[in-house]
Amino acid sequence: MADARESLHGMWSSRLAFVLAATGSAVGLGNIWRFPYVASENGGGAFVLVYLACIFMLGLPILMAEVMMGRRGRRSPINTLRELARESKASAKWQIIGWSGVTAGLLILSFYSVIAGWTLSYTWTYLRELVIPAVEFGSPDAVFGALTSSFGMLVFWHSLFMLMTLVVVSAGVEKGLERAVRFLMPTLFVLLLLLVGYGISTGYFGQAVTFLFKADFSRITPAVVVAAMGQAFFTLSLGMGSIMAYGAYLPSDASVGRTGAMVAVSDTFVAVVAGLAIFPIAFAHGLDPEGGGPGFIFTTLPHAFAAMNFGTLYAIAFFSLLSVAAWTSSISLMEPIVAYMVESWNVTRRTAAWMVGGLAWFIGLGSALSFNHWQDITLFGRTFFDHTNFISSDLLLPAGGMMIAVFAGWIMPRADSREEMSALADWQYQLWLGLVRYVAPVLVFVVLLSVSGAFDFLTAHV
Numbered sequence: 001m002a003d004a005r006e007s008l009h010g011m012w013s014s015r016l017a018f019v020l021a022a023t024g025s026a027v028g029l030g031n032i033w034r035f036p037y038v039a040s041e042n043g044g045g046a047f048v049l050v051y052l053a054c055i056f057m058l059g060l061p062i063l064m065a066e067v068m069m070g071r072r073g074r075r076s077p078i079n080t081l082r083e084l085a086r087e088s089k090a091s092a093k094w095q096i097i098g099w100s101g102v103t104a105g106l107l108i109l110s111f112y113s114v115i116a117g118w119t120l121s122y123t124w125t126y127l128r129e130l131v132i133p134a135v136e137f138g139s140p141d142a143v144f145g146a147l148t149s150s151f152g153m154l155v156f157w158h159s160l161f162m163l164m165t166l167v168v169v170s171a172g173v174e175k176g177l178e179r180a181v182r183f184l185m186p187t188l189f190v191l192l193l194l195l196v197g198y199g200i201s202t203g204y205f206g207q208a209v210t211f212l213f214k215a216d217f218s219r220i221t222p223a224v225v226v227a228a229m230g231q232a233f234f235t236l237s238l239g240m241g242s243i244m245a246y247g248a249y250l251p252s253d254a255s256v257g258r259t260g261a262m263v264a265v266s267d268t269f270v271a272v273v274a275g276l277a278i279f280p281i282a283f284a285h286g287l288d289p290e291g292g293g294p295g296f297i298f299t300t301l302p303h304a305f306a307a308m309n310f311g312t313l314y315a316i317a318f319f320s321l322l323s324v325a326a327w328t329s330s331i332s333l334m335e336p337i338v339a340y341m342v343e344s345w346n347v348t349r350r351t352a353a354w355m356v357g358g359l360a361w362f363i364g365l366g367s368a369l370s371f372n373h374w375q376d377i378t379l380f381g382r383t384f385f386d387h388t389n390f391i392s393s394d395l396l397l398p399a400g401g402m403m404i405a406v407f408a409g410w411i412m413p414r415a416d417s418r419e420e421m422s423a424l425a426d427w428q429y430q431l432w433l434g435l436v437r438y439v440a441p442v443l444v445f446v447v448l449l450s451v452s453g454a455f456d457f458l459t460a461h462v
């Protein structure tokens with residue numbers, strides 16, 4: 001039996017392994033698919049500015065809090081919270097953080113798998129183009145339309161991706177995952193840089209930079225702030241326990257601050273580079289840079305691949321690596337729930353993974369339908385996919401992150417958090433404490449309030 005400082009689910013072989021796994025969790029569709037399209041829908045610069053501010057003022061401190069709590073509890077998020085609450089002589093109700101994370105995780109996994117299915121399908125389409133010379137990639141819009149209008153195809157690829165995810169989670173954290181991340185992530189990054197190179201060659205690079213980084217402050221509305229904050233949590237895998245679960249497998253001697261900073265910085269880097277790759281292409285091909293939508297990268301990038309030498313090869317490399325990046329993220333979406341079931345329900349990893357995968361798969365059908373049969377079934381102008389995406393990423397993740405910040409900052413005795421973060425200098429620890437105690441809870445609360453419309457009511461009456 002593992003001692004108190006080891007998790008029953010196994011441990012990362014080293015600090016580097018944790019950084020790779022956490023980076024694998026963070027870097028995924030959120031950076032390359034979601035960031036460009038949400039930035040596009042929210043007008044670019046203003047959104048990006050708020051997003052970057054959220055990453056460093058909320059994201060990094062909460063990421064550190066999750067790693068720190070996970071490592072101290074050494075269990076799945078729900079049981080870690082129970083353990084830490086007991087240690088801190090606080091109410092066991094704090095487990096709600098774990099439960100809200102489970103809900104968010106299931107919802108995110110459900111649509112994540114559908115979109116990751118698109119990347120699998122694109123890999124396949126380009127492979128066919130390579131192997132069967134007569135097959136040609138049609139116009140990007142037509143290819144995208146043909147895929148998304150077919151519920152059967154979407155379900156096929158969604159099922160395949162969900163299967164890939166649950167197979168890895170069944171096998172446990174050490175095997176496979178570490179290897180995949182160590183090698184494939186850097187390759188994906190190089191491909192992105194090549195696409196930036198193509199973007200520069202179009203002559204529209206400057207326009208893209210202006211769009212992404214020139215903040216027009218008048219465009220910062222509550223809706224933009226909500227979207228930017230949600231994106232920050234989503235892209236760093238925060239607020240639902242993924243990072244906490246991974247922290248539970250982190251050796252005790254690793255520095256929470258250093259590892260956390262490495263994850264946050266590399267994740268942000270990938271998102272910015274993805275933006276710099278995609279927007280020049282949108283400008284160069286006369287696509288509306290604010291038209292965004294979930295199909296954004298799928299209708300812009302093929303233009304670049306069509307124009308490049310060996311474009312088909314690049315396309316295959318790009319979409320297959322993006323599928324892998326999505327894979328290492330979806331694994332981390334499933335892990336906290338599966339770990340909890342193994343600990344508390346006395347089931348095997350395998351059974352748990354199939355149950356969670358099955359449920360998320362079923363919910364995902366609603367997202368698959370949102371692009372065809374249910375396209376016009378909307379509530380407040382949003383489809384089932386939009387609602388799942390919004391509720392989980394923009395509401396549940398920030399709410400979970402806020403509770404994590406409150407717990408780490410106010411409930412856990414300072415001596416405990418200081419002990420876990422002993423590698424930090426005093427001023428760094430004080431800065432972290434200030435951010436999780438005051439800044440994160442207040443900011444998230446105000447922003448969430450503004451979503452509920454309560455804010456409009458208040459401002460209208462003062």
Ligand code: PHE
Binds near residue numbers: 108238329
């Ligand atoms: N961070 C992942 C991405 O950017 C998504 C994710 C969110 C993973 C929440 C785990 C938890 O693609």
